[in-house]
Amino acid sequence: MTARDEILGRLRAAAPPDPGLPDVPPGEARPGDLAARFGDAVVAAGGVLVALPGEAALGPAVAAHAEKLAARRIASRVAAAGPGTVRLEDLADPHELEGIDLAVLPGRLGVAENGAVWVDGAALHHRGVFVVTQHLALVVPAAELVPDLHEAYRRLRFDGPGFGLFIAGPSKTADIEQALVIGAHGARSATVFLI
Amino acid sequence: MKAALFVPCYVDQLYPRVGLAAARVLERLGVTVVFPEEQTCCGQPMANAGFAADAAPLARRFLEVFGEHDAVVCPSGSCTSMVRNHYDAYLAGRPGFERLKASTFELCEFVHDVLGVRALPGRYPRKVGLHRSCHGLRELRLGSSSERVEPRFGKVDALLRGLDGLELVELTRSDECCGFGGTFAVAEEAVSCLMGRDRIADHLGAGAEVVTGTDVSCLMHMDGLARRAGLPLAFRHVAEVLDEALAAAGAAELDRLRASAGAAGAARAAAATSAREAAPLSAGRTR
Amino acid sequence: MSEGHAERAARFAADEPRAHWHDQALWFMRAKRDRAASAVPEWERLRTLASAIKAHTRANLAGYLEQFERNALAKGIRVHWARDADEHNSIVHGILAERGVTRLVKSKSMLTEECHLNPYLEARGIEVVDTDLGERIVQLAGEPPSHIVLPAIHKKKEEIGDLFHAKLGTPAGLADPKQLTEAARGHLRERFMAAQAGLTGVNFAVAETGGVVVCTNEGNADMGTSLPPLHVACMGVEKVVPRLEDLGVFLRVLARSATGQACTTYTTHFHAPMRGGELHVVIVDNGRSALLADETYREALACIRCGACMNTCPVFRRSGGYSYAWTIPGPIGAVLATARDPVRHASLAFASSLCGSCDDVCPVRIPIHDQLLARRRDLARAGALPLGKRLGMWLLGRVLRSRPLYELAGRLARWLGRRAPRALLNGRWNGWARQRELPDLPEASFRELWRRERGGGGPR
Numbered sequence: 001m002t003a004r005d006e007i008l009g010r011l012r013a014a015a016p017p018d019p020g021l022p023d024v025p026p027g028e029a030r031p032g033d034l035a036a037r038f039g040d041a042v043v044a045a046g047g048v049l050v051a052l053p054g055e056a057a058l059g060p061a062v063a064a065h066a067e068k069l070a071a072r073r074i075a076s077r078v079a080a081a082g083p084g085t086v087r088l089e090d091l092a093d094p095h096e097l098e099g100i101d102l103a104v105l106p107g108r109l110g111v112a113e114n115g116a117v118w119v120d121g122a123a124l125h126h127r128g129v130f131v132v133t134q135h136l137a138l139v140v141p142a143a144e145l146v147p148d149l150h151e152a153y154r155r156l157r158f159d160g161p162g163f164g165l166f167i168a169g170p171s172k173t174a175d176i177e178q179a180l181v182i183g184a185h186g187a188r189s190a191t192v193f194l195i
Numbered sequence: 196m197k198a199a200l201f202v203p204c205y206v207d208q209l210y211p212r213v214g215l216a217a218a219r220v221l222e223r224l225g226v227t228v229v230f231p232e233e234q235t236c237c238g239q240p241m242a243n244a245g246f247a248a249d250a251a252p253l254a255r256r257f258l259e260v261f262g263e264h265d266a267v268v269c270p271s272g273s274c275t276s277m278v279r280n281h282y283d284a285y286l287a288g289r290p291g292f293e294r295l296k297a298s299t300f301e302l303c304e305f306v307h308d309v310l311g312v313r314a315l316p317g318r319y320p321r322k323v324g325l326h327r328s329c330h331g332l333r334e335l336r337l338g339s340s341s342e343r344v345e346p347r348f349g350k351v352d353a354l355l356r357g358l359d360g361l362e363l364v365e366l367t368r369s370d371e372c373c374g375f376g377g378t379f380a381v382a383e384e385a386v387s388c389l390m391g392r393d394r395i396a397d398h399l400g401a402g403a404e405v406v407t408g409t410d411v412s413c414l415m416h417m418d419g420l421a422r423r424a425g426l427p428l429a430f431r432h433v434a435e436v437l438d439e440a441l442a443a444a445g446a447a448e449l450d451r452l453r454a455s456a457g458a459a460g461a462a463r464a465a466a467a468t469s470a471r472e473a474a475p476l477s478a479g480r481t482r
Numbered sequence: 483m484s485e486g487h488a489e490r491a492a493r494f495a496a497d498e499p500r501a502h503w504h505d506q507a508l509w510f511m512r513a514k515r516d517r518a519a520s521a522v523p524e525w526e527r528l529r530t531l532a533s534a535i536k537a538h539t540r541a542n543l544a545g546y547l548e549q550f551e552r553n554a555l556a557k558g559i560r561v562h563w564a565r566d567a568d569e570h571n572s573i574v575h576g577i578l579a580e581r582g583v584t585r586l587v588k589s590k591s592m593l594t595e596e597c598h599l600n601p602y603l604e605a606r607g608i609e610v611v612d613t614d615l616g617e618r619i620v621q622l623a624g625e626p627p628s629h630i631v632l633p634a635i636h637k638k639k640e641e642i643g644d645l646f647h648a649k650l651g652t653p654a655g656l657a658d659p660k661q662l663t664e665a666a667r668g669h670l671r672e673r674f675m676a677a678q679a680g681l682t683g684v685n686f687a688v689a690e691t692g693g694v695v696v697c698t699n700e701g702n703a704d705m706g707t708s709l710p711p712l713h714v715a716c717m718g719v720e721k722v723v724p725r726l727e728d729l730g731v732f733l734r735v736l737a738r739s740a741t742g743q744a745c746t747t748y749t750t751h752f753h754a755p756m757r758g759g760e761l762h763v764v765i766v767d768n769g770r771s772a773l774l775a776d777e778t779y780r781e782a783l784a785c786i787r788c789g790a791c792m793n794t795c796p797v798f799r800r801s802g803g804y805s806y807a808w809t810i811p812g813p814i815g816a817v818l819a820t821a822r823d824p825v826r827h828a829s830l831a832f833a834s835s836l837c838g839s840c841d842d843v844c845p846v847r848i849p850i851h852d853q854l855l856a857r858r859r860d861l862a863r864a865g866a867l868p869l870g871k872r873l874g875m876w877l878l879g880r881v882l883r884s885r886p887l888y889e890l891a892g893r894l895a896r897w898l899g900r901r902a903p904r905a906l907l908n909g910r911w912n913g914w915a916r917q918r919e920l921p922d923l924p925e926a927s928f929r930e931l932w933r934r935e936r937g938g939g940g941p942r
Contacts, residue, residue: 004563007767011544011719014775018541022534024727028524041744094709094756095675113522113734114744127756128708131701131748149730149745158691158726161557161754168745171701175616175632177639178507179659184615185667185674186701186748202928204882208892209921211928218932230932236882241875243836245858245867249879256883333838341516342794342842344525368509372796376835378871381913383833385492388917389501389800390835419918 027113027148034112034145035194041115045169046182047190051142055080055195062104062137065191069135071101077123078106078139081193088125097126103133103187107140109155110192113148114168117192118156121163130167136187138167142194196457197227199264201278201299203271203411204236210411216438217270217302223441224310225453226268233260239277243377247284254285262291266309267299270434272331272409275301280334301409302434304337307350311459314353316448317440320360324403325351326394326417327370328410337409341370351409351433358440364401371397375416391420398428405429407436486829491801505799507635512793514742515843521744522734532731533847536784539724540774546689546722547765553692557754560762567597570716570766574599574681575606577714577762583608583678587670589696589703590614591683592630592787593716593766596809611673613702615666622649628803630810631740631789636802670702680706684717685786686732687763690725693753694763697736697746704748711759715752719770720783732786735845739788773821778856782817784846791840791850797833806830813840813850820857825866831857892927899923 001009030037039049052061062081066074075097076084081104091097105124107117117138121127130136146152156164171186182188198221202214218228238253257278261267269275278299286292306312327349331337338349355361374380374390381387395417398406404427408414411432418430431439441449495501519525539546551561562577564570570593578586586608588594600610600621612621616633620626623645627633634642643657652665682703686695694715696703707713723732737743755761774780792798792812803811808819808827816830831854840850861867881887899907900923908915926934 002563003565003569006565007563007719007765007771008544008547010767010771011547011774014771014780015543016537016541016774016777016780019534019537021538021724022531024531024725024731044744045747098671098675111745116745116749126708128704131704131708149734150727153727153730156726158688158693158751158753162693163751163753163756165704165748165750166745168743168747168749171699171747173615173663173700174741175614175619175634176642176659176662177637178510178632178635179639181660181663183667184663184700184702185613185670185705204888207928208896209924211924211926211931214928215931215935230929230936232929233885235885235888238879238882241879243855243858244871244875245831245855245860245862246872246875246879247859247862249875252883253879329835329837329839333842340839340842342839344520344522370839372835372837372839374796374835376837379832379835383488383491383797384913384916385488385495386797386800387835389495389498389505390796391918393502393505415921416918419914419920422919423917 024150027150030147034147035142037112038110038115038145038194041112042169042192043115045115046172047115047169047192049192049194051194058139058193058195061193065137066102069102069189071135073100074102074104075100075129075133076104077125078104081137081139088129091126094126094128094132097129097132100129100133102135102137103129104137104139105130107138107144107192109144109146109152110140110194111146111149111152111166116166116168118152118164118166127163130165131171131186134188136167136170136190137193138190139193139195196266197229197264198266198268198305199261200228200230201234201237201261201267201269201274202230203269203274206270206411209415210432213270213411213432213434216432217268217434220302220306220434220437220441221268223449223453224306224312225457226310229264231260231264237274237277239274240377242277242281251285254282258286258289258292258295261299262295265298266305267295268302268305269299270302270409270432271411272301272328272335272337273412275299275304276330276334301331301335301337303351303354303409304335306354310456312354312452312456314357315437315441315444316452317442317444318359319436319440322362322364322402322404323355323436324364324366324398324401324406325355326373326406326408326413327351328408328413329372331409332370354437355407355433364398364403366397366401368397373413373417375413380416387416388420391417392424395421395426395428399426403428405431405436407431407433409433487801487805487833488829490805490807491797491833494802494805495800501800504636504802508793508799511632511742512843515739515790515793518738518742518744522738528731528735529845529847532735532845533784535723535728535731536846537781539722540720540780540783543719543722543774546724547719549689550687550692550722553690554763555692557692558761559692559755560760562762562764564764564766564768566768570597570764570768571599571602573764574714574716575603575608577712578603578608578679579606581679581712583712585609585673585676585678586681587611587613587673587677587706587710588681589683589698589706590617591681591716592810593683593718594681595627596768597766611670611677613670613673613706614698615663615700618666618670619645626809628811629789629792630787636804674705674709677706677710679710679712679714681714681716682707684715684721684763685736686729687717687722688726688729689722691753693751695729696750696752697733697748699741699743699747701748704750707752708756711756713752713755713759713761714764715761716764716766718766718768736786736788739790739843739845769822776821779817779821779853781848782814782821782853784848785814786846788845790843790845794839794843796837796839797835801833806833813854814848817850817853817857824857824861824864828861828866831861889927889929896923896925896927900925
């Protein structure tokens with residue numbers, strides 16, 4: 001008997017009575033503006049929120065941001081943000097991601113309760129760009145803000161192979177005497193451009 | 196109405212004044228108090244240490260001694276919880292057990308829920324720190340626990356706040372365990388005493404002159420630490436605080452209270468008993 | 483009697499200022515958790531829901547694992563099964579060795595700690611670098627983690643500074659967390675870049691989709707699995723959840739319970755290997771099926787490893803993770819350790835005042851303090867408790883069964899106690915009196931006074 005069969009057999013034999021699988025109800029409605037709550041949560045996660053009136057404002061905003069960061073190697077996966085200076089398709093190997101100063105990535109949706117932005121792996125070409133980059137910019141359409149994770153998961157699917165993640169703010173740690181330090185291994189800053 | 200006084204063994208032997216105070220508080224509220232002399236101990240010390248076989252005969256004995264009473268009132272949260280939440284293993288299915296569980300109350304809970312008294316007359320002009328003993332808090336739900344997201348409430352708080360001149364101090368950790376824990380106090384002496392000293396420091400830091408609570412065991416542990424360190428804190432069981440306060444209350448006030456408590460009490464006790472008997476076994480504790 | 487929690491805790495507590503510092507650090511975590519939880523009005527309902535989802539999953543664990551495997555395989559993910567720690571280590575090593583891996587980076591996995599994977603791999607020529615900052619700190623120090631979420635919570639920044647000076651070449655005396663973290667960032671980035679494989683734990687495995695979810699704040703799991711082409715993810719059988727939507731419930735309670743954050747920085751969903759890479763999931767039993775069969779303790783399998791019980795436990799805060807001498811310390815650790823080996827870890831069942839705070843914070847409503855009490859009963863029934871304690875409890879029980887005997891014993895004890903010299907009463911033999919005054923012994927008991935005042939059991 002394989003390990004698999006043995007384990008499954010033991011788990012079946014040990015199975016307790018089934019109380020039934022509960023439905024996951026929608027989250028509780030909250031008062032207040034979705035974008036404002038999202039913004040507060042992004043800040044609480046150590047990020048910065050920049051609200052823009054429309055897509056046309058994105059290019060200049062990202063350029064200004066890049067300049068402020070003195071970012072030279074910029075990877076942009078959002079057309080409206082500009083072409084960037086590095087094409088990820090030109091990098092044969094993810095190790096070549098090292099040295100990217102700023103990555104501008106598309107957010108599929110933003111979650112108001114925690115400031116998290118869903119980034120779909122299909123948009124990245126090299127998955128690791130979001131964590132190897134020194135600084136991160138996420139572009140989220142305001143129309144795609146949802147109140148909580150329950151609503152987020154109603155919209156996400158993994159019917160086929162895939163990769164995706166929620167990103168909330170920059171990389172951080174509090175492992176040394178609980179002092180919060182931003183920029184542990186991943187991005188040192190995370191700016192969310194809300195359009 | 197009538198109530199049987201359940202006096203924990205260590206209250207009986209070490210803090211008799213707490214038992215007497217509890218009786219007087221009930222009597223002032225119009226309750227006729229009887230003390231079933233055959234009682235000894237609920238078995239908690241053995242049960243908590245894991246010795247269920249040694250606790251079982253005491254549980255059976257308890258049912259025999261108290262089974263016939265309409266209300267059993269106890270100046271201890273942990274002993275009350277023993278009966279309501281931990282006797283199932285020993286007494287489930289026995290005649291009279293469900294009724295016993297539904298009829299056994301901690302003192303403040305009885306005054307607050309059964310007699311319906313939410314504020315007591317009387318004076319207690321001191322700064323008081325309330326120690327929210329764990330069993331009473333998390334097993335009897337005498338009040339909201341700081342961990343849970345729920346409206347703040349406290350039955351003991353309510354009774355104390357109503358007293359004239361009493362100032363309930365604000366602790367930094369409102370319901371951290373004092374470290375008594377039964378045999379834990381000796382078996383894990385180091386941590387037990389650190390915990391107790393931290394509680395004392397919290398009360399002192401908050402300006403308390405008197406520390407009170409529903410369980411003498413906790414108070415005994417903290418008092419022992421405080422006295423060894425020469426710290427200026429007095430420890431009084433809540434029965435003693437209420438007793439002292441009521442002693443200063445006016446006769447008219449008490450008459451009014453007795454009247455409403457008496458009528459309400461009988462009705463509520465009957466309703467509470469039947470409601471609890473109808474409820475599932477773990478009615479005494481909400482998760 | 484071999485050393486147990488009480489002895490180790492006493493050593494920890496002997497350095498009172500340090501124990502106090504540790505207590506405050508973890509209370510701070512508990513307070514953050516409280517703030518985060520109270521920002522979710524439906525918090526208590528979420529806990530009930532999380533508990534219910536886990537209960538249903540336990541009842542159908544084999545089915546959900548099979549569904550997970552089916553969906554994972556369809557997405558190009560390889561699935562392995564390990565009956566115990568040895569098999570787990572051997573499988574992981576096999577995957578790495580077949581591909582010539584000698585440099586592995588790891589993100590946090592308590593399961594791999596449980597299986598002692600690191601020494602196994604190192605003995606076979608594979609360099610293992612723990613990449614979570616806290617884990618790297620204790621790895622460099624040659625210590626195990628003392629907390630499942632905050633591995634180095636027991637270390638002061640000056641100590642970490644000294645460690646980094648010795649191992650990473652940072653300037654002597656540097657103790658600023660920001661600068662120490664920056665040094666670690668550079669040091670670990672080199673390791674990430676040089677790694678040939680990345681190993682992670684699994685926070686949740688989703689049966690409906692065949693994918694695994696890994697949560698980190700630092701991004702170390704993401705660094706470690708997006709640079710090298712090989713990702714090995716290790717999970718206990720209990721980590722599977724039925725549906726993608728169930729993640730909504732668990733993710734809402736996990737980080738809030740663990741660190742007081744609304745969510746971790748990165749919540750990564752792996753549903754395929756990377757382009758040109760491989761993703762292997764190793765599913766491990768190692769005693770979990772035995773725990774599932776145990777009616778009293780099976781709820782402990784719901785644990786999502788948040789650490790909230792440790793932060794809230796007044797005993798853990800004042801005794802530290804090492805006093806539990808088990809991979810997972812604290813309240814849930816005591817339950818799991820005694821489930822594995824009740825007699826060896828018996829002292830852990832008593833490393834608790836049964837205050838119940840852990841029950842109230844557990845996001846999946848494990849009745850931890852009830853389980854600890856049940857373990858005490860099981861130990862007593864098995865005759866595993868010290869003879870002195872057994873005799874004492876038996877004797878006490880017998881005396882208390884007889885009213886005349888009880889009254890006599892009480893009178894005698896009080897009579898003797900009131901007359902005994904203080905030095906004798908407060909001697910070293912007396913575990914109570916070493917640090918505490920004994921209560922003043924009254925001349926008469928309650929019942930004696932009642933009889934005098936009231937003349938019998940009835941009303942006046």
